[in-house]
Amino acid sequence: MSILVNLMSVDYAQVLATGTTYGAIFGAIALGYHLIYVSSGMLNFALGEQLAISGLGVISLQAFGLPLIPAIMVALLVAGLFGAGYERIALRPAMRMGLIGPLIASVGVSIVIAQGRVLIWGPNPRPFPPFTGEPNQAVDFLGGRWQIQSFWIIGLVTLSTLCLLVFLRYTSLGRAWRATSQSPVGARLSGINPSLIAMSSVALASVLVTVAGIAIAPLVLAGGFYGLNFGVRAFAAAILGGFSSTGGVLVGGLVIGLLDAWLAAALSVAWSEIALYGLLILVLLIRPTGFFGREVVTRS
Amino acid sequence: MRRGAAWSSWLSPAVVLLLVVAFALTQGSFYRLQLGTLAGIYAIAVIGLTLLFGGAGQISLGHAGILGTSAFITANLTVSHGWTPLTAMVPAVAGATLMGLLLGWSALRTTGHYLALVTLAFGLMFSEFGRTVFSAGWYGVPPLTLGPLDLGDSQRMFVAVWAVVVASLVAVLLLVKSRFGRSLAALRDDPVAAAASGIDLARTKIAVFAIASALGGVSGWLFAMYQGSVTETSFSFMLSFNLLIMAVIGGLGSPLGAIVGSVFLVVVPEFGREYEDFRLLGYGVALLLVLGLLPGGIASVGRVLADLVLRRSGSATPAVSGK
């Protein structure tokens, strides 16, 4: 009974603040999963670690003398190239084993990134200054305390999503991507190169996730061991919303963010995690295509 | 999995047994025996993973939860309630199998990637649960005794564990050639045709998970006695990942590969103590290399070499999807 009381008596305004902030990040990563899944049927495990490493990349670039904005630009470029690279080198060859191959390969990539990070930057996470304001500076908004960086996060993720939508609608590569997602056979027949689509989707997802990682670094420190945590929650978001639905994964991200914040505030952190994983399993069993998605024809 | 003459079910286990006995008799250092024992314990679990993949085409990203369930039960019963390790085996393996049945049931409702995510969530949930509810862990799990025979000694434990490994190997190889094994192959290769020919897919799927989990349970039970202490940290995602690596590097569809992979993963770090920092990185890279270049894993190397040596032209180790 007291659990129910706990669940009801949280500080909702603060849950809103934390939930939307982290929900934006989950949504961004889930959007990455969506891009990759819809264009090549693969689940990519590595995005979570890519998130964790993005802040470190910027810190190193800044150490070379680049100011913040150019450093971010370069980091995004490198991320895109890196994504395209590992899709080609690690994921695609694993297709030989069926679709489960790239999944395992992406697990391997995530370990390589995580360990590579420890070797290059050391095991300790690094502080990352927020884009504006003092570290930890917060304002009162809608009844809760929001960190200034939260607004940057939500803004950047929204901006990135809009850019992505524009890209998909108005560029030739974007149109090719949409064609592939709707009908892979038809797309191939019209001359679209499926391997190019697959590679660019991982590249795009990497860029998205890197933007999110840089934005959240001031809150969670750059280079910590949170890749798996974020990755799993983003999976939950994509499953809830439906891997095949662009809008769905973003909504899913928000929902998971709010849910996570609410559970953490009501129950102890440990039980909130258990509840979250339980929920993930439940959704997978009951409605694996999510609330907005439909089953995607998988490629060979 | 390779179907073929009956002798092949017995030949490879016999060779393994021979090597094991030779190793046990020639190693004076109990450190090496212990390493070998650990490799054997993992091998049992990995054989289960191999069956899961070769049979149901499924990987588990949370197998540590299965081993952990069994290890927790073993530790709890022996340390807190004074059971002997031998009697604790039944509830421990039963518990693990139960978890496997749940996962198997999940396999009826989802497949492929989604099922992989279910196993991941299961593993993470177990880890979190263990850390919250059983954070203290258990110390002082007694060594295995078979009646008057104390197997706590390194050499005896080594032989005992590898006896179980060989037995598991024989069992799985025989299973693959049985009618059940043919159902498995049908399930993996062409589920529609399989259903049409009257094979109960549901039961087969659940059975595969149950068997793989039972093996995992045996592994967890042995692990508790080997380590002597059971804490949640031993059963995190890293263990699931390590088991997966052993399976893939050894050869994902091959039970023999499971043994090779386990030995490989336990033994190789010993040769490069200075490179300890690079160990996990090396595992990740090795995983990627195997997936990309050598999907049959190290096990397939044996076949390839044999072909070369015996100069068979055009032979063909069939393309891997679970063979």
Added chain:
Amino acid sequence: MAIRRYLVALLALFLPLTLAGCGSSEGGSSGGGESGPIKIGAVLGISGRFAFVGKPQEQALKLAEEKINADGGIDGRKVQFVIYDDEVDETKTVPLVNRLISEDKVVAIIGPSITVPALAIQSVVDRAKIPNMTLTSKAIWEGSKDSYIFQTTPREEVEVKSILSFLANKVGAKSVGVIYDRQPYGTGNLAIIEKFAGDFGLKIVAKEGIESADTNADAQVARIKAAKPDAVILWVGDPGASSVAKAMQQAGLHIPMIGSSAIAGPTFAKLGGKAAEGVYSDSTYNTSNPPANQKEFLTQFAAKYGAPPTQFAGFAYDAAFALKGAIEKAGGKTDGESIRQGLLDMAPYKGVVATFDFTADNHNGIANGPLFYIIQVKDGAYKVVYDTRQQ
């Protein structure tokens, strides 16, 4: 023939492994002989979650090795420390200890750095009759006859009581909230805090678990804030600890906070920034005004490594020198029983951390009184503000 192919395949697979197994079999050279260096093993958490404990310990042992050998070694023989990193993972600790015993043939083992691995190897070292200078704060040797485990660290309750007495007497707190590591390091000490809080008139009004790797402590701090304590006790390492500091600042919770020695190093202030200002911690060192037995060690360590050590280094340093004294007391004999007897027989050893007098009933040998200084972050670095020995 199929069977031939199969056989060749199997042999091809296993041959390299068997060759590897046969070769370099009895490689380790003996360290217990009459001449040649004396080998002392160490298993420390040099990397991993408790690197802030294990790394200084490794550094201290290397310093001790230099110093002992420069001063003529042990009983005329050089000493060599064989140090392994167990990453505070007890599945690694046990094999490493076995390796030290059977391959490297060490005469004693220093470490492990924290409780869980230390408990895991207890039966191993007792069965092998190898003296083990444990570096954890739990009195593992207690209750077992003829234990081979000795302890050169302050016992668990000492640190807790120092913190509790500081809060009760100096800060004037009546109620505390506790944020603790969900691993045994935190849960174990939480139990001790709960056991003794009442003795100091303190009531625990909230307790929240956190992982040392967590970078977001908002939920925990929100619940602590709701319970309205007078002060907060923090028993977790970084980055978790600094996340708590930041979350407290963000939530506007400006009450005194004291952390365990897990945060007594430079990392906490570095990660916490302004939020770390004013936070207390404890240490067995008085870096501002070191007493005689600490001065030499602190300066030599700083000279070699560029920064003064955290208290964990001292534990290992004292362990090394205690072993030296024991072997010399045993007349240079290096078998396990003699060293053990030497530890018990030798005169009280004045170490860096405390004076140790090992007896059959007390393998810790420190008088159970307060040992800690309370330190506080001021301008980004710790300064000593209170000596608990004074009460």
